Amino acid sequence: MTPDGSGKPLCGVITVKLGLVIDLDTCVGCHACAVACKEWNDGSPVSGPLSDYQPFGAEPSGVWFNRVRHYEVGDYPASKTINFPMSCMHCADADCVTVCPTGASYKREDGIVLVDQDKCMGCNLCAWACPYGARELDRSSGTMKKCTLCVDRINDERLPEEERQPACVLACPTHARFFGDFDDPDSQVSRLTAERGGFGLLPELGFAPVNRYLPPREPKPLTGLEDARSLLERGLASLASPLIRR
Amino acid sequence: MSREFIPEDRAKQQTHYTTCYMCACRCGVKVTVDNGHVRFIEGNRSHPVNHGVICAKGSAGIMKQYSPAKLSKPLRRRSGSERGAGDFVEIEWDEALDLLTARLAKIRATNPTQLAFFTGRDQMQALSGLWAQQFGTPNWAAHGGFCSVNMAVAGLYTIGYSFWEFGAPDWDYAKYFMLWGVAEDHASNPIKIGLDKLKRSGAKFVSINPVRTGYSAIADEWIPIRPGTDGLLALALVHVLLKRGLVDWEFLIRYTNAPWLVVQTPGMPGDGLFARDGDGNPLVWDQDAQRLVNGTLAGIAPALYATRDLPDGRRAKTVFALATERYLDDRYAPETLAAECGVPAQTITRIALEMAHVAFNETVELLIPWTDMLGRTHHSVIGRPVAMHAMRGVSAHSNGFQTCRAIHLLQMLLGALDGPGNFRARTPFPRRIPMRTLPENDPALIFAPNTALKRMPNGYPARPEDLVIDADGRPLRIDKAYSWETPLSAHGLMHMVITNAVNRDPYPIDTLLLFMANMAWNSSMNTAEVRQMLARKDEQGDYAIPFLVVVDAFDSEIVKYADLVLPDTTYLERYDAISLLDRPISEPDAAADSIRHPVIALDRDVRPWQDVLVELASRLRLPAFSRADGSRKFKDYRDFIVNYEKLPGVGFLAGWRGKDGDKPLRGEPNPKQWERYIDNKGFFAYQWPEHMRYYRYANKDYLEFAEKHALRCRSSALPGRGCTPAGSRRIRGTASVSSHTSTRCRSGIHRSSPARPIAPGIR
16 A cells, blocks of 8 residues: 555555666667657647647757756766656655645556646646656646656557557667566566666655666676687787688 | 546557658658548567667657648749749649750750759669669769768778668677767667667677767777777777787688789889789689689688789789788887877777687587588588677768778678678678679760660779779769769769869759758758859859759758759658668668558648659650650559569569569569558568578578579679679679779688687687
8 A cells, every 4th residue: 555645545555556667778868768758648638738839940849758868977088978768757655646736646556647637737836846857837738747657558458469558668779668567576677677776766755766777787797808818819920821721 | 546538539540551761770660640640650560670669750750740841832933033042933743844854855865964963861762863874864873972982882892781771780699899980870770779689698889989979878888089080990900900810810711802912013004903814813822732823712722921923923912911011010009099099009909809809719600501602511600799880970081981991801800791790781782892883984875865874873983994084084973973083982972063063073064953952951061152052153144053953842951042842742641662772671681671651641732752753754755764655654653663673573672573472572563562562561571591691792592592683783794894703603702801902803702610719820
């Protein structure tokens, strides 16, 4: 049972905890996830459209559910670019739901945090409560928009089964995104999290974010290189032609 | 808690499979259309290029479809208005086509070189090239010259295939991958899919790039090189390998021209050419017989290092001896080049040793029997699993040609070409070395009125006689491709066209026809000046380029300069054939091509440029498009694709040929071919059986199959080349270590090396 901010239980026993795993070892920061998300959800009845301001103008901007942030860590030449896609973490203890004055923000039994567009008045309280920057005000509709985990894909039995995934997961060219149930220890997301040391962001804030990030793998050392090098360094530098037949 | 949304009515939605055109990768896409409107674009899960994934641009195709910049009507520059002002009068298609046909007919009847037809990232070059050839102008090329021609020329003349579209790294077996000068571009999805595979398998990914963005972000090692010095780094790696003897001797002897003798007569004719016997065969020094022999024979023991006197007294030295002398010099030592490259010497040495370790100590052996070109069967396929890929960070430098050659030399020294774990060829590559396609260079044909060219405008010269120059050595093409200035300019030099035409150097032209090429924005070296040139007038007040036709789906900088604008369709509104005769979408394990077909209806007065080209060709009665009585042969582009045959049984689309659609690759036209493609989600893939997947420069079964299906030209098909391979051997192909251009075709060699636990040569 997952309590909401008021300490009261949500609707019944939660047995499903849906979320994403994002592999920082393979994310190249290409924004495929962000754009596929935007295009799918723009036409979605859940929270669409994702309004664009001047989409073909000089300074286009608009609403995104998922933004890829880029950081440089370390000092040259040991510096590294980290690409960091961020969207709603579907927190178990979602403060955005707690603070919502109209009840528009709610958490479903499967763990997905949604905004009821009919009840939202665009007051931004949820955005201020969210430490992950996952909620954005749509200036056209005057309501708050956020990741729905493509709730209209994942449960739509009219779609082929393999396509019942969030658009970002299906699009990702490096397969750095995974969707599944964290309450199921045998799910791919649970196994990946366990095997690769997946972590949640800012756990100290106490919102119990569900999404997990997989840290970069340690490069495998080139086995036997040292031995081989010493062997190879004894090799010939002579200019004798080897006797090899065609 | 049940707060439900009203779901979309999927019954009202249709899905269609077609091919993306948001960049040059040509991924398969699945387009969902809702009430005539594009609802969503996702990857086609069964497509050989992208296997279901899609990039940001691909998804954003919706934004392109609904862009307000789409052109909607043919436009003519208002009389009295200036180029660049964008002051147009809308005209009807009949008027536009009449106007253009009259102008083109006059050019063709007087001097066809007065038409220059250049295209941008044209994915129908097989058609636009055929059209130009049939029109009779040598002045045709596409975007390549600005982009990747350095790399393509280096690859095609060296190994028979090249980086980007003509080959791909073997992501499944590579254990060491070096990415040279690629940020986040060609190829987009395939590289990303591949990097994920490498990461999972634990392969090492080394990125050589001045900045650590895009793919480099996830590299296991980043080598922050000084821009433009990649070639020096490659040659420093070569230096380390040569110095320590970490070289695949068998590969060099069997597959390359490393043991061939090169004439050494400095300052005299013949210097630098291969020494040959009376039949034209290359000569090598046989260590068994202790004499000069035909280097293409089996069973001989060619010396890699040798200096010998030829029977005519001239001195000759092996290719490998020349290469070793040059690259063992201290000029190429890591310590010398470290400062120039910005890479520490010990890093260079370590990388070379790592590559050698993986190549020679972590060999991949697949138990796949195969037969070499001399008919010998081998029980397994050996791979030295080092793979490389390079793109514009290398090719767009002025030294990109030599840099790519150096990278290919590195691959050859390691014996890491088209085997498991290597950079592998994509059908119809590897081609012969050098390629057999020569550019048309007969002035009598080029200037002849109303006459088609015999050869294509573009090609691959290998001798001075192949250059496209007149008797006085002056260029015959407006871009000066294949002239002494730029003899090996495989895909033409589009970026030079406007400058040369305005300077009337080598000659003035009448009409410049540009298709999806915004020269005032890219595809030229100096975009601001290009705009001025387009508006430049001569002393009489006439434009230096008298007539500019721009064909595009979208408004752009260059549209403003056009005299006539022909509006094209978008990629979701038309038929397209992505052909094996063109730039193929093949993958290393499958020959493949694909189509586009209209998935949404046209909502404005535009026409597919393909249809317009067929229409113009019919009106102009170009031979390939017309019957003997002058009537049109093809109703439209769709009809052309089905029924045109380049050779008997060979058309633009290779899938489902034969009247019943049961003949892959080669067969008579199938009237239902488009339908079969659409049924198969927009593509055709012919999977290579295992024994034809590797060493295809020397794989007998592959080479014979490829010749039979016209995926590779036969020895007999040598347009205008006096170098029919000596002897009766039909199958040839070898990588070229030599830095010299051969005047002759080169021969192939077989492979029979078993897996070896240590480096070659150490025994």
